[in-house]
Structure formats: C-alpha cells, structure tokens
Amino acid sequence: MEKNDTITNAEPIISIKGLYKSFGELDILKDINLDVYKGENMVVLGRSGSGKSVLIKILVGLLPPDKGIIKVLGNEVNKLSGKELDALRLRIGFLFQSSALYDSMNVRQNLEFPLTMNKKNITKQEINTAVEEVLDAVGLKDKMEQMPSDLSGGQRKRIGIARTLILKPEIMLYDEPTAGLDPITCEEINKLIREVQKKYNTSSIIITHDLTCAKITGDRVAMLLDGKFVKVGKFDEVFESDNEEIKSFFNYNFIQ
Amino acid sequence: MINSRPRKYLFTKGLDQYFTDVYKAYKFVIRFFKEAFHPPFHLREIINQCYEIGVKSLPLITLTGFITGIVFTKQSRPSLSEFGATSWLPSLISIAIVRALGALVTALICAGKVGSSIGAELGSMKVTEQIEAMEVSAINPFKYLVTTRVLACTITIPILGLYCGFVALMGSYFSVYTNESTSIVSFFHNGFSTITFLDVFSSVIKSIVFGFTIGIIGCYKGYNAVHGTLGVGRAANQAVVLAMFLVFIEEVTIVQIANWIRYY
Ligand SMILES: Nc1ncnc2c1ncn2[C@@H]1O[C@H](COP(=O)(O)OP(=O)(O)OP(=O)(O)O)[C@@H](O)[C@H]1O
Ligand SMILES: [Mg+2]
Numbered sequence: 001m002e003k004n005d006t007i008t009n010a011e012p013i014i015s016i017k018g019l020y021k022s023f024g025e026l027d028i029l030k031d032i033n034l035d036v037y038k039g040e041n042m043v044v045l046g047r048s049g050s051g052k053s054v055l056i057k058i059l060v061g062l063l064p065p066d067k068g069i070i071k072v073l074g075n076e077v078n079k080l081s082g083k084e085l086d087a088l089r090l091r092i093g094f095l096f097q098s099s100a101l102y103d104s105m106n107v108r109q110n111l112e113f114p115l116t117m118n119k120k121n122i123t124k125q126e127i128n129t130a131v132e133e134v135l136d137a138v139g140l141k142d143k144m145e146q147m148p149s150d151l152s153g154g155q156r157k158r159i160g161i162a163r164t165l166i167l168k169p170e171i172m173l174y175d176e177p178t179a180g181l182d183p184i185t186c187e188e189i190n191k192l193i194r195e196v197q198k199k200y201n202t203s204s205i206i207i208t209h210d211l212t213c214a215k216i217t218g219d220r221v222a223m224l225l226d227g228k229f230v231k232v233g234k235f236d237e238v239f240e241s242d243n244e245e246i247k248s249f250f251n252y253n254f255i256q
Numbered sequence: 257m258i259n260s261r262p263r264k265y266l267f268t269k270g271l272d273q274y275f276t277d278v279y280k281a282y283k284f285v286i287r288f289f290k291e292a293f294h295p296p297f298h299l300r301e302i303i304n305q306c307y308e309i310g311v312k313s314l315p316l317i318t319l320t321g322f323i324t325g326i327v328f329t330k331q332s333r334p335s336l337s338e339f340g341a342t343s344w345l346p347s348l349i350s351i352a353i354v355r356a357l358g359a360l361v362t363a364l365i366c367a368g369k370v371g372s373s374i375g376a377e378l379g380s381m382k383v384t385e386q387i388e389a390m391e392v393s394a395i396n397p398f399k400y401l402v403t404t405r406v407l408a409c410t411i412t413i414p415i416l417g418l419y420c421g422f423v424a425l426m427g428s429y430f431s432v433y434t435n436e437s438t439s440i441v442s443f444f445h446n447g448f449s450t451i452t453f454l455d456v457f458s459s460v461i462k463s464i465v466f467g468f469t470i471g472i473i474g475c476y477k478g479y480n481a482v483h484g485t486l487g488v489g490r491a492a493n494q495a496v497v498l499a500m501f502l503v504f505i506e507e508v509t510i511v512q513i514a515n516w517i518r519y520y
Contacts, residue, residue: 057388060392062388062391062392086394087394089392089393090393090394092392094389094392096389097385100384100385100386100389101389102381102386102389103380103381103384103386104377113393113395114394114395117393117394117395117400118393118394118395163393164393
C-alpha cells in the first residue's frame with residue numbers, strides 16, 4: 001500500500017500514451033495506455049496473437065508505432081537518432097520469446113558479445129568476472145562452454161536472461177519467460193525474475209499467459225484484450241474483475 | 257478511418273511487388289557502401305569470414321579447376337590436331353582459362369557454396385530473432401553481419417579465381433604432358449605469350465564484381481528472410497539462383513567492355 005502511494009507520485013520509467021499499431025489491414029494495438037514505475041514488475045496478460053510481443057518491440061524501437069507517445073527513461077523512443085536509440089537500448093534488457101541466442105557462438109561467447117561490442121576498453125579480466133557473475137545469477141555456471149543447441153529450452157531462457165543482465169540494464173522486458181516449460185522450471189524462472197528485480201533494482205515488463213507466473217512475478221497486472229488494456233491493477237483486482245472476457249481468460253487458464 | 261483501408265496498386269500487385277523489391281535491394285546496396293566506409297570495421301570478423309569463405313572453398317576449387325583444365329585440353333586436342341596445330345594448345349587453353357573459365361567457374365562454385373551458406377545463415381538468424389537481439393544490444397547487425405561478409409567475398413573470391421586459373425593450367429599441363437611430355441617451362445612460356453595485361457586485369461575485375469554480387473545477394477536474401485524455417489530454405493535457394501543469373505549477365509557485360517577497350 002505504502003509503496004503504491006510513493007510510486008504514483010513519481011515520474012514513470014515507461015509511459016505509453018495512445019499507442020496504435022497495425023500491420024496492413026490488421027489492427028493489432030488500438031489505444032494502448034500504460035505507465036510502469038521504478039522498481040515495479042508489470043505483467044502483461046493477453047491471448048496469443050493479441051500483440052504483446054509487438055508492444056514491447058515498439059518499446060525498444062524494433063517496430064515503429066503508427067501513432068502515440070512512447071517514453072522510456074524519459075526518452076521518446078520513436079524520435080531518437082540511431083546513436084541515442086543505441087544508448088537507450090543499452091539500458092534495457094530484452095528477453096526474446098525464442099531466447100534468440102546466437103547459434104554460432106557458445107554460451108560464453110554469447111555473453112561476452114554484447115560486452116566486447118559495446119565497451120571498447122574492457123579488459124579480459126573484467127569480461128570474465130561479468131560472465132561469471134551473470135551465469136551465477138541464473139545458476140548455470142557449468143554450461144559456460146556449451147553451444148546453445150545443446151541446451152534445453154529452460155536453460156536457453158536463463159542464458160538469454162543472463163545475456164541481457166550482463167549490460168546491467170535498468171529495465172527488463174521479458175517476452176513469455178515461462179512459455180513451454182514444465183512447472184518446476186517455471187517456478188525457478190519466476191524466482192529468478194524476482195531475484196533480478198531485487199539484485200539489479202530493475203523495473204520490468206513481463207509478458208505471459210501463465211497465471212502463476214503473473215501472480216508470483218507481478219506487482220501489477222495489465223490485461224490486454226482486443227488491442228486495449230481493459231484492466232490494470234493488482235493481480236487480485238484483475239482476477240476478481242467482472243468483465244466477461246477477463247473472466248473467460250482466467251477460467252480457461254484454470255481449466256487447463 | 258482505421259478500419260477501412262482499400263489496397264491500391266500503382267500497376268498490378270505483382271508488378272508493384274517487383275518494383276518495391278528492386279528498390280529494397282537498391283537501398284540495401286547503398287546502405288552497404290555507407291556502412292563499409294565508417295568505423296568500426298570489425299576486422300577480426302572480416303578475417304574470420306575470409307577464412308570461412310576462402311580456405312574452406314579451396315578443396316572444391318582445386319578439384320574443379322584441375323578437372324576443368326584436363327577436360328578442356330582433352331576436348332580441344334582433336335579439333336586442333338585436325339589442322340596439325342596441337343602446338344597451339346597451350347595458348348588456346350591459357351586464353352580460355354585466364355579470360356573466362358577461371359573467374360567464371362570460381363564464381364559459379366562460390367555462388368552455390370558460399371552464397372547458399374550466407375543466405376541460410378543470415379536467414380536463420382533473421383527468423384529466430386538473433387538479428388533483432390543484436391539490435392537491442394546496440395550492435396549494428398548490418399555492419400557486423402552484412403558488411404563483413406560482403407567484404408570477405410569481394411576479397412577472397414578474386415584470389416580464389418586466380419588460384420582456380422592456376423590449378424586449371426596445371427591440369428591442362430598434366431593433360432598435355434601425358435601426350436607430348438612438353439616441359440612445364442615451355443608450356444607456360446607458350447601459353448602466356450598470348451596473354452595480355454588486359455586479359456588478367458579484366459579477369460580480376462570480373463572476379464571482384466562476382467565476389468561482391470555473391471556476397472551481397474546472399475546477405476540480402478538472408479537478411480530479408482521471412483516466414484520461419486521455410487523462409488530460410490527459400491532465402492538460400494534464391495540467393496544461389498539470383499547470384500548465378502547475375503554472374504552470367506555481368507560476365508557478358510564485362511567481356512563486351514573488355515573487347516571494346518581491346519579493339520578500340
Ligand atoms: N512484423 C510483422 N508483420 C506483420 N504482422 C505481424 C508482425 N509481427 C506481428 N504481426 C502480427 O501481429 C499479431 C500479434 O503478434 P504478437 O507476436 O505480438 O502476438 P503475441 O501477443 O506476442 O502472441 P504470442 O503469445 O503467441 O506470442 C499477430 O497476428 C501477428 O501475425
Ligand atoms: Mg509473443
């Protein structure tokens with residue numbers, strides 16, 4: 001409760017106003033509004049194909065919005081020059097739905113790559129320390145020399161998280177961190193997301209359609225339906241909403 | 257307003273698509289030249305790619321070059337001996353190999369081997385979001401992936417072309433030797449007597465153009481791959497077909513220009 005009061009006064013870290021996005025004749029996002037505050041984990045729930053991935057890709061400038069004002073860390077994303085956008089991206093960690101590890105590199109090289117490419121004067125020693133630290137954080141120190149193709153889906157997700165952590169981001173964007181994983185691995189990932197929040201003091205958006213994940217990792221939950229956020233609030237508030245479509249989303253999840 | 261957007265075509269759907277494709281390819285090439293001359297240059301990755309493209313193609317080029325030399329010599333011998341002109345064999349072969357075969361055979365082999373592998377590699381990186389992953393870590397994927405590969409092709413394929421020509425001449429000498437036991441010195445002396453600087457020069461220029469074409473087409477097709485794993489196969493396939501097609505067109509064009517210079 002107290003936390004809620006303090007954060008509403010503060011400037012949001014991520015602020016989306018009146019965002020529209022369509023592909024050809026397909027309208028995906030229609031008037032999206034959302035604020036995420038410092039240190040907060042915001043969960044975005046929504047059906048498959050509702051445009052959740054599109055939403056966070058717009059946040060990092062991978063896709064251009066059709067309309068709307070998107071501010072991340074005080075920068076208006078679609079007005080930035082290439083250099084400014086790169087500077088902003090270094091402050092954001094992005095976990096892809098498919099993990100997107102570089103196939104041609106082993107785990108260590110995957111982790112080193114963003115560092116060596118962005119920090120020109122970094123020493124070998126510093127790189128090693130950073131790699132070990134993030135691998136330790138995700139609990140996969142023994143997988144250092146393996147190729148991504150030899151890892152399981154859950155391990156790949158965790159290496160993906162490690163790779164984004166290595167640049168010490170202020171914001172983490174997780175695209176379905178637990179999709180397609182068994183319940184125990186899900187739990188580990190959920191814990192990891194909470195640990196990252198504490199340890200690195202990040203604000204996050206977590207996209208998911210897994211309700212357990214939403215409940216454990218989210219400080220607030222936003223429900224995306226038909227291209228709009230129909231409900232934003234604490235998990236229980238959204239859960240107990242009497243909107244028919246939200247109800248059916250939650251019911252379906254539990255029958256599953 | 258948002259819901260009703262009738263589709264309008266300038267010509268027909270297919271023709272519009274064709275022109276947008278050509279425009280996209282044109283922009284891709286322009287972007288290459290813009291990025292190639294601005295730091296960072298990723299020298300290590302270029303060297304890495306030169307190794308991948310050059311050294312790993314050596315066995316195939318050696319084999320093909322040598323066999324081309326032998327076969328070409330064997331097939332030309334009967335017609336020349338009809339006129340009692342087998343002593344012309346070395347110069348005939350040299351002209352054919354230096355002017356055309358060395359560069360062309362290399363380009364075709366590399367279009368198949370290198371073009372398809374670049375197309376497939378970049379294509380799979382595209383559809384599995386690895387290229388976007390580079391972008392969000394503030395790494396310029398065009399520079400890191402495309403520029404390095406295109407430069408590596410442009411550097412290595414001419415060298416491979418010269419090497420292929422040399423191996424083909426050795427194959428040819430081997431064939432000549434088994435018939436006439438000519439010494440290698442007189443074979444090359446005889447062969448090179450008809451080769452001019454322009455022949456070698458235009459052949460190298462040709463190879464450079466071929467190398468650039470193979471690299472940029474492979475990268476373009478891979479970098480713009482869509483539709484999942486199906487798109488990866490398609491990108492690799494189209495990279496080979498289009499690169500070979502363009503190589504032939506460039507061959508004809510450059511030969512025309514070289515002849516024009518030669519007889520002008
Ligand atoms: N680059 C694109 N070009 C055209 N259409 C796209 C593109 N990216 C996404 N779409 C479309 O936008 C819609 C939303 O896609 P998105 O990937 O955001 O869904 P999602 O909510 O993340 O679903 P999932 O939970 O399955 O990942 C889909 O219908 C998809 O076909
Ligand atoms: Mg998605």
